[in-house]
Amino acid sequence: GEDVEQSLFLSVREGDSSVINCTYTDSSSTYLYWYKQEPGAGLQLLTYIFSNMDMKQDQRLTVLLNKKDKHLSLRIADTQTGDSAIYFCAETFILTGGGNKLTFGTGTQLKVEL
Amino acid sequence: DAGVIQSPRHEVTEMGQEVTLRCKPISGHDYLFWYRQTMMRGLELLIYFNNNVPIDDSGMPEDRFSAKMPNASFSTLKIQPSEPRDSAVYFCASSSRPGLAGPGELFFGEGSRLTVL
Numbered sequence: 001g002e003d004v005e006q007s008l009f010l011s012v013r014e015g016d017s018s019v020i021n022c023t024y025t026d027s028s029s030t031y032l033y034w035y036k037q038e039p040g041a042g043l044q045l046l047t048y049i050f051s052n053m054d055m056k057q058d059q060r061l062t063v064l065l066n067k068k069d070k071h072l073s074l075r076i077a078d079t080q081t082g083d084s085a086i087y088f089c090a091e092t093f094i095l096t097g098g099g100n101k102l103t104f105g106t107g108t109q110l111k112v113e114l
Numbered sequence: 115d116a117g118v119i120q121s122p123r124h125e126v127t128e129m130g131q132e133v134t135l136r137c138k139p140i141s142g143h144d145y146l147f148w149y150r151q152t153m154m155r156g157l158e159l160l161i162y163f164n165n166n167v168p169i170d171d172s173g174m175p176e177d178r179f180s181a182k183m184p185n186a187s188f189s190t191l192k193i194q195p196s197e198p199r200d201s202a203v204y205f206c207a208s209s210s211r212p213g214l215a216g217p218g219e220l221f222f223g224e225g226s227r228l229t230v231l
Contacts, residue, residue: 042222098211
């Protein structure tokens with residue numbers, strides 16, 4: 001994850017919005033992903049954005065992409081205690097055969113307080 | 115589909131012992147990845163396979179680590195001999211190419227937590 005950077009911790013109050021930021025390095029990334037990891041579990045895809053988009057909204061989630069600055073953000077509206085987890089952003093590298101190789105960031109631990 | 119299945123979920127072993135971690139990818143996926151997660155290094159890609167063939171093992175830390183994929187539904191990651199610094203959570207993930215079915219994201223197993231004493 002050395003090429004994809006995230007802040008390590010974020011603490012918010014329940015009901016507030018959370019914004020998790022990420023900077024990446026591979027400008028050729030076709031997709032950029034956000035994954036969520038709950039304690040003791042694997043990573044689950046939360047959302048993704050295609051590189052030709054600036055914004056994607058999916059219910060409480062809003063993804064913003066600034067390709068010029070290689071900056072990706074995830075906004076969670078009305079954050080709930082169930083949103084407490086580690087959030088990883090990932091950039092992609094196209095593999096031979098067309099698949100994606102993902103390079104993950106360091107992860108941001110989101111803590112939601114009552 | 116049951117998702118990516120890994121076993122064992124937890125393994126505690128002594129230094130010098132052989133460890134074998136197992137993975138069953140999602141049926142139809144033609145890529146399989148092995149990742150290692152530690153507090154210090156985060157998520158590291160160890161090796162990946164395409165159509166059962168190892169393509170890039172540059173992330174494998176040492177010769178003590180080896181991985182195989184004898185068929186499309188099974189892969190192993192072996193550590194022999196194991197050392198305390200190998201303690202980590204090892205994840206297997208599978209994917210298919212981006213297309214109508216989705217953006218080619220990785221589907222992760224629940225992980226195998228390895229502790230080497």
